[in-house]
Amino acid sequence: MSTRTNPYQEFHQDCFNAAKAWGEQLPQGLHWLNAERQLGLEQFEQMQLPTRKTESWKYTPIAAIVQGNILQLKSAADKANAEGIKGDFYTVTLLNGELQSAPEIEDAALNVVPFANASDEQQNLIKAHLNKTFGFQDHPFAALNASTLQDGVLIHIKADSKPLKPVQIVHANGSGDEGFSSHNRVLIVVERGAKGTVLETFLDIASKVQMRNVISEIFLAENSHLTHYALNSESEQHIHTGAVFVEQQAGSQFVEHNFATGGALKRRDIQIKLLGPQADCKLYGAYLIGGQSHVDYHTAIDHVAPHCTSEEVFKGIVTDQGKAVFNGRIHIHRDAQQSNANMSNKNLLLTNTAEVNTKPELEIYADDVKCAHGATVGQLDEMSLYYFQTRGISKADAHRMLSHAFIETVLDEMDIETVHEHVQQSAEQFYQHCQDCAK
Amino acid sequence: MATPENSVDKYIKREYEAGFITDIESDALEPGLNEDVIRFISAKKNEPEFMLNWRLKAYREWQQMEEPEWAHVHYPKIDYNDIIYYSAPKSQKDGPKSLDEVDPELLKTYEKLGIPLHERAALAGVAVDAVFDSVSVATTFKEKLADAGVIFCSISEAVQNHPELVEKYLGSVVPTRDNFFASLNSAVFSDGSFVYIPKGVRCPMELSTYFRINAAKTGQFERTLIIADEGSYVSYLEGCTAPMRDENQLHAAVVELVALEGAEIKYSTVQNWYPGDEEGRGGIYNFVTKRGLCAGAHSKISWTQVETGSAITWKYPSVILRGDHSVGEFYSVALTNNLQQADTGTKMIHMGKNTKSTIISKGISAGRSDASYRGLVRVGPKAENARNYTQCDSLLIGDKCGAHTFPYIESKNNSAVVEHEATTSKVSDEQLFLCRQRGIDAERAVSMIVNGFCKEVFKELPMEFAVEAGKLLEVSLEGSVG
Numbered sequence: 001m002s003t004r005t006n007p008y009q010e011f012h013q014d015c016f017n018a019a020k021a022w023g024e025q026l027p028q029g030l031h032w033l034n035a036e037r038q039l040g041l042e043q044f045e046q047m048q049l050p051t052r053k054t055e056s057w058k059y060t061p062i063a064a065i066v067q068g069n070i071l072q073l074k075s076a077a078d079k080a081n082a083e084g085i086k087g088d089f090y091t092v093t094l095l096n097g098e099l100q101s102a103p104e105i106e107d108a109a110l111n112v113v114p115f116a117n118a119s120d121e122q123q124n125l126i127k128a129h130l131n132k133t134f135g136f137q138d139h140p141f142a143a144l145n146a147s148t149l150q151d152g153v154l155i156h157i158k159a160d161s162k163p164l165k166p167v168q169i170v171h172a173n174g175s176g177d178e179g180f181s182s183h184n185r186v187l188i189v190v191e192r193g194a195k196g197t198v199l200e201t202f203l204d205i206a207s208k209v210q211m212r213n214v215i216s217e218i219f220l221a222e223n224s225h226l227t228h229y230a231l232n233s234e235s236e237q238h239i240h241t242g243a244v245f246v247e248q249q250a251g252s253q254f255v256e257h258n259f260a261t262g263g264a265l266k267r268r269d270i271q272i273k274l275l276g277p278q279a280d281c282k283l284y285g286a287y288l289i290g291g292q293s294h295v296d297y298h299t300a301i302d303h304v305a306p307h308c309t310s311e312e313v314f315k316g317i318v319t320d321q322g323k324a325v326f327n328g329r330i331h332i333h334r335d336a337q338q339s340n341a342n343m344s345n346k347n348l349l350l351t352n353t354a355e356v357n358t359k360p361e362l363e364i365y366a367d368d369v370k371c372a373h374g375a376t377v378g379q380l381d382e383m384s385l386y387y388f389q390t391r392g393i394s395k396a397d398a399h400r401m402l403s404h405a406f407i408e409t410v411l412d413e414m415d416i417e418t419v420h421e422h423v424q425q426s427a428e429q430f431y432q433h434c435q436d437c438a439k
Numbered sequence: 440m441a442t443p444e445n446s447v448d449k450y451i452k453r454e455y456e457a458g459f460i461t462d463i464e465s466d467a468l469e470p471g472l473n474e475d476v477i478r479f480i481s482a483k484k485n486e487p488e489f490m491l492n493w494r495l496k497a498y499r500e501w502q503q504m505e506e507p508e509w510a511h512v513h514y515p516k517i518d519y520n521d522i523i524y525y526s527a528p529k530s531q532k533d534g535p536k537s538l539d540e541v542d543p544e545l546l547k548t549y550e551k552l553g554i555p556l557h558e559r560a561a562l563a564g565v566a567v568d569a570v571f572d573s574v575s576v577a578t579t580f581k582e583k584l585a586d587a588g589v590i591f592c593s594i595s596e597a598v599q600n601h602p603e604l605v606e607k608y609l610g611s612v613v614p615t616r617d618n619f620f621a622s623l624n625s626a627v628f629s630d631g632s633f634v635y636i637p638k639g640v641r642c643p644m645e646l647s648t649y650f651r652i653n654a655a656k657t658g659q660f661e662r663t664l665i666i667a668d669e670g671s672y673v674s675y676l677e678g679c680t681a682p683m684r685d686e687n688q689l690h691a692a693v694v695e696l697v698a699l700e701g702a703e704i705k706y707s708t709v710q711n712w713y714p715g716d717e718e719g720r721g722g723i724y725n726f727v728t729k730r731g732l733c734a735g736a737h738s739k740i741s742w743t744q745v746e747t748g749s750a751i752t753w754k755y756p757s758v759i760l761r762g763d764h765s766v767g768e769f770y771s772v773a774l775t776n777n778l779q780q781a782d783t784g785t786k787m788i789h790m791g792k793n794t795k796s797t798i799i800s801k802g803i804s805a806g807r808s809d810a811s812y813r814g815l816v817r818v819g820p821k822a823e824n825a826r827n828y829t830q831c832d833s834l835l836i837g838d839k840c841g842a843h844t845f846p847y848i849e850s851k852n853n854s855a856v857v858e859h860e861a862t863t864s865k866v867s868d869e870q871l872f873l874c875r876q877r878g879i880d881a882e883r884a885v886s887m888i889v890n891g892f893c894k895e896v897f898k899e900l901p902m903e904f905a906v907e908a909g910k911l912l913e914v915s916l917e918g919s920v921g
Contacts, residue, residue: 055509059849337838349853352820362844364863367835371863375848377818378856 008049011066016045018071019147026150030116032123033149036130040146043136050140059325059357060296064265065239070181070211073097073148084170084201085231087418090163092153093170097182097212099151100172109161109194115152115185126154129187133217133245139269141241145183145215152185155198159191159221166197166227166416171214173206181211181239188218188226190252195225199419202242204234209264211239218244220252222276229419230268232260233426236291243269250276250305257414258285258314259423260295261430267296274301274308274336285314286410286423288430289322289354296325301343303336306366312343315410317403319350319434326358328373334365343373348406350379350434380406400431468525474498477626480525484595489606497615497625504619510782511811511843512751514724517689524627524660587643589673590635594662597633604635608666612695612732612759620691620753621728628662628693636671636702645901647676661692667702669735674705676904690749692727700735700762705743707900709908712748719778722750729756733765733791741768742785743899745908750779755813757786760794760822767796770896774912775808775840784814784831784845789822789855800831801893803912804840811843818855825855833863834892836885886913 023037049066050057084091092112093100099114113122130152136143155167171184188198200216220226232240240263248254260266272281287295301310310330318324330341347356360373380402388398407427414420468476477498481491506517584591590601598605615625636642667673690712696704706729715722725748731740742756758767769785787796802810812831833842844861866888874884889912890897897905 334838347850349850349855351853352851354851354853356848356850358848358859359846360844360859360861361846362833362861362863363841364833364835364843365841367838367840367865369835369863369865371861373844373859373861375846375859376857377848377850378858379853 007066008051012049014071015144016041016147018073019044019144022073022148027116030150032127033115036127037147037149039131040136040143040149044140044143044147047137047140047143056298056327059323060265060267060294062265065211065241068209068211068239069179070209070239072180073182084168084172084203085199085419085422087168087416089166089168089199091168091170093172094151094153094182094184096173096180097151097184099153107163107165109158110163110167110196111154111156111158112167113154113156115150115154118154122154122156125156125189126152126187129189129217129219131217133219133247133273134243134271138271139243141213142215142243145185145213148183149185150183152187155186155188157188157190157194157196157224157226160193162195166199168199168201170201170203171212172203173210173212179209181213184212184214186214186216188216188228190218190220190224190226192221193223194221197227197229197416199229199231199416202230202232202234202240204238206235206238209237209239211241214240214242216242216244218246218254220246220248220254220279222249223251224249225253227255227257227415229257229414229416230259231257231419231423232263232266232268234263234266236262236264236293238263240266240268242267243271246270246272246281248272248274248276248279248281251278252276253279254281256281256283258283258287258297259411259426260285260287261289261293261426262291263293263295265294268298270297270299272299272301272310273304274310275304277305277307279305280309281311282413283310283312283314284410284413285316286407286427287314287316287324288407288427289316289318289324290320290430290433292321294323294325296327298327300329300331301341303330303332303339303341306335306337306339308336309340310342313410314345315347315407316356317348317350317407317430317434318354318356321351321353323355324357326356326375327361328359329361329363330371330373332364332366332369332371337366337368339366339369339371341369341371345375346406347377348379348403349377396435400435403431403434468523470523471520472522472524472627476524480627480629483525484598486598487602489602490598493610493615494626497622498627500616501619501622501626504616504622506619510753510813511809511845512753512780512782514751514780517724519623522689525629583643587640588637589640589642590633591646592633594628594631594633594664597664601633601635604666605633605664608695608697609664610695612697612730613693613728618728620726621693624660624662624691624693624728628660631662631664631692633663634665634673634675636667636673638668639670640668641671642673645674645676647678659688659690659692661690663692663694665695665704665706666697667699667704667738669699670701672703674707674901676707676901678709678711678904678907689724690726694727694729694756696731696740698731698733698735698738698740698765701737702735703739703741704731705741706731706756707904708742708744708746709904709911710744710746710748710752711911713750714748714777714779715750717777719750722779723748725749725752725754727754729754731756731758731767733758733760733762733767733794735765736762736791737764738762739766739768741770741899743770743896744772744783745896745900745904745911746771746773746781746783747911749781752779752781752783754783755785757788758796759788759790760796760825761790762794763791764793765791766794768899769796769798769800770899771800772803772893772896772908772912773801773810774803775805775810777806777808779806779808781809782811782813784812786815787817787827789816789818789825789827792821792823792825794822794825796827798827798829798831799895800829801896802831802833802842803836803889803892804833804842805836807839809841809843811845812861813845815847816849816857816859817847818850818852818857820851822852823854825852825857827855827857829857829859831861832892833861834889835863835865
C-alpha cells in the first residue's frame with residue numbers, strides 16, 4: 001500500500017469507501033438504482049478532487065469540506081421538525097437526506113414520488129432521465145451524489161396541465177450529528193405544454209458542521225414552463241454543494257430564482273442547455289454574504305439551438321470577511337444563429353476584508369447573435385448617501401435603503417408572495433447586520 | 440443582398456504582401472538548447488558575468504516549468520530542441536557605424552516593405568533601432584537623443600555600456616521565473632532595445648523599432664527594457680512584418696517597462712507577422728510577455744496594440760499599479776482571419792491608492808479564426824479608491840469564426856470601483872444597406888464600419904501608426920462581407 005501524504009487524496013479515498021459501504025447496506029427496494037450508483041462510484045473513484053489549480057474551483061478552496069470530517073452518511077440525530085416557507089404548497093420534507101413527510105396529493109396534473117415508492121412505470125421514467133443532464137467530469141460532487149443515491153424525489157408534471165399549487169421540497173437536517181453529509185437528489189420532468197413551479201428550500205438548524213450535496217435535474221419538453229426556486233438560508237458553519245442541471249426543448253421556458261445567505265461554503269452550479277429553437281431561460285440570483293461565509297455561483301448557459309434567448313442577473317452584497325465568487329458562462333454553439341443572451345453581475349463590497357471575484361465569460365461561435373455581459377464591483381454612491389442625509393435620514397438608514405433598492409430589483413422577480421416576503425425578511429436581517437457592522 | 444462570392448474570395452485569398460525571404464548568409468548555431476548554447480550566446484555577445492549567471496538561472500528555472508495550456512489556442516507541440524537560438528547577419532561582425540555600411544540586401548528588405556529607413560527617419564523625425572533577426576544593425580538619431588541625455592540602443596550595447604542600469608532593472612518587472620516563455624526568453628534572448636530617459640526629460644522624438652524575422656528556423660527572442668526616470672516622458676513604437684514561409688516560427692519576446700515617480704510611457708505596437716496561409720500552414724507563434732511597472736506615484740503606462748498578424752497570438756500587456764495615483768491603460772484591436780488564433784488581453788494589478796486603469800479591447804474575427812479576450816483586474820486590499828473601467832467588444836464576420844471573453848475581476852477593497860462591459864455583434868445588414876443606399880459599395884462600407892468600431896483605439900495611436908493600422912485592417916478585412 002502506498003503512503004498517503006496528501007489529505008485531499010486521503011479524503012477522496014475515504015469518501016469513496018463510505019459511499020461504497022453505504023450502497024451495500026441499502027434496502028432491497030432500491031436495487032433497481034444499483035447500476036446508476038455503481039456508475040457514480042466508478043466515476044468518483046477516477047476523478048481528482050479540485051484544488052486551487054482547477055480553473056472552475058480557483059476561488060473556492062474545498063479545504064472546509066476536506067477538514068470538515070463529513071464522512072458519516074447515516075444520521076442518528078433526533079428528527080427535529082424543520083419547516084419550510086409557509087404558504088399554499090405541496091410540501092415534501094427531506095430530513096438528513098431521508099424522506100420524512102410527503103403530502104397526499106390529489107392533483108391530476110402532478111406526481112410527487114420518492115424514488116423508493118416509484119411504480120414500475122415511474123422507475124422507467126426515472127431511469128430514462130437520471131444522470132442524463134450532466135457529465136460527471138463537470139462536477140466532482142455530482143459523482144459523489146450519484147454514488148450514494150437513495151431517497152430521491154421525482155416530480156412529474158403531466159402534459160398540457162398545470163398543478164393547483166407549487167411544490168416545495170424542504171431540505172432540512174437535525175440538530176446533532178457532527179461530521180454528517182447528506183446527498184439529496186431531485187428529478188423534475190415537465191411534459192409537453194405543462195406549466196409548474198417548484199421550490200427548493202435549504203435549511204440548517206444543526207450547531208455542528210454538516211454538508212449537503214444536492215443535485216437537481218430538470219427536463220422541460222416542448223412548450224413547457226417551469227419556475228424553480230433555490231433558497232439557501234443556512235447557518236454559518238454549513239457546507240452546501242449543489243447543482244441544477246436543466247435541459248430545455250423547443251419553445252420551453254425556464255425561470256430560476258436563487259437566494260443565498262450564510263454558510264461556511266456554498267457552491268452552486270447551474271447549467272442550462274437550450275436544445276430546441278425558441279427556448280428561453282431567465283436566471284436571477286441574490287446573495288447577501290457576511291461573517292466568514294463564502295458563496296460561489298457558477299452558471300453555464302449553452303445555446304445549442306438557434307433562436308433561443310437567455311437573461312441572467314446576479315446581484316450580491318458582501319461584507320465582514322465574506323467572499324463571493326461569480327462565474328457566468330454563455331456558450332453560443334456554431335449553429336445557434338439569432339441567439340440573444342444577456343448576463344450581468346453586480347456586487348456591493350462593503351468592507352476591506354471582504355472579497356469579490358467575478359468572471360462573466362462569453363464563448364461565441366455564431367455571428368448573427370446579440371450577446372452582452374457586464375460586471376461591476378463597487379460600493380454605495382457617496383452622493384446618494386449624502387442626498388438622504390440632507391433630507392434628515394440617518395446615514396445608517398440611507399445605507400439600508402440603498403442596499404435594499406440594489407437587491408430589490410432581483411427579488412421583485414419572484415412571483416410568489418409568501419416567498420417574496422420570506423426573502424425580504426432575510427434580507428432585512430442582513431441589512432440590520434451590515435448596519436451593526438458599520439457602527 | 441449578399442455580396443458576390445467571387446469578390447469575397449478575391450479579398451480573402453489575397454496573398455500576404457510582405458512575404459518574401461531575403462537571402463543573407465546567417466551566422467547560425469545548430470538547432471538545440473543546453474547550457475553550452477547559453478554560454479555561447481553570452482560569450483558571443485561578450486557579456487559580463489552577471490548576465491551569464493542570470494541567463495543560466497533562467498534556463499534552470501525554465502527546465503522545471505511546463506508549457507502553459509490554459510489559453511484558448513491549439514497548436515502542435517513545439518520541439519524546443521529544433522530551434523536555432525542564435526543567428527546574426529554576417530555583415531554585422533565588424534559593426535556598421537552608419538547606414539552606408541549596412542548590407543544593401545537588408546536595406547532592400549526595408550524598401551520592399553515600404554519602410555525606407557533613412558528617409559523615414561529623416562522625414563518623420565523617428566529614430567529607428569532596426570532589429571533584423573537577432574542583432575541590431577542600424578541606429579539613427581543617436582546623437583540627437585544623446586544631447587537630451589536619452590539612451591536608446593540595443594540591449595547588447597546597454598549591457599556593455601550601462602551594466603549598472605541593466606543589472607538593476609532587467610527582470611525587475613518580469614522575473615526570470617515569471618512564466619514558461621518569459622523564462623525561455625531570459626535564458627536565450629538575443630537582442631532588443633534599451634531605452635533610458637533621464638529625470639525630467641521629455642524624449643524629443645518618438646522612438647521606434649522595426650522588428651523583422653528572417654533566416655528560416657530562427658526563433659526570435661527579443662528583450663526590450665524601457666526605464667523612464669522621475670518626471671520623464673517617452674513614446675515608443677513597435678511594428679513588425681515577417682517573410683512568408685511554411686514552418687511555424689516561435690517568437691517569445693519580453694518587454695519590460697519601468698515608470699518612476701511622475702513618469703509616463705506610451706508603448707504602441709502594430710503587429711503584422713505572417714499569419715499562415717488559408718489552411719493555417721506556417722505563420723508565427725507569438726508568445727509575448729509585456730508588462731509595465733508604475734513604480735512611482737503619479738506615473739502612467741499606456742499600451743496600445745493593433746494585432747493583425749501571427750498564426751497564434753498569446754499576449755497580455757499588463758500594468759502593475761504600485762505607485763499611488765498611477766494610471767494604466769490598455770487599448771487593443773485584435774483582428775483574426777482564416778485560421779488565426781488570438782488569445783490576448785491585459786492585467787491591471789492595483790496596489791497603490793487612487794490608481795486608475797482603463798481597458799478598451801476590440802476583437803474582430805473573420806474566416807475560421809478564434810479571437811479571445813482574457814483579462815484580469817485585481818484590486819488589492821490597500822488600493823483605496825482604485826478605479827477600473829473595462830470595455831471589450833467583439834465583432835464577428837462570417838459564421839465559422841469564434842469570439843470569446845474571459846474577464847477575471849478580483850476585488851478586495853470596498854472603496855474600489857470596477858466595471859466591466861462586453862458586447863458581441865456583427866456587421867448588420869441594416870448598416871450595410873444604409874451605406875449602399877448612399878452609393879458606398881459593400882467593401883468600403885465594411886471597412887468604414889470596422890474602422891468606426893476600432894476608432895477608440897486608433898485615436899490612441901501616434902499619427903503615422905494610425906494610418907498604417909487603418910490600412911492593415913482594410914487589407915485584412917475588405918471582402919469579408921457575409
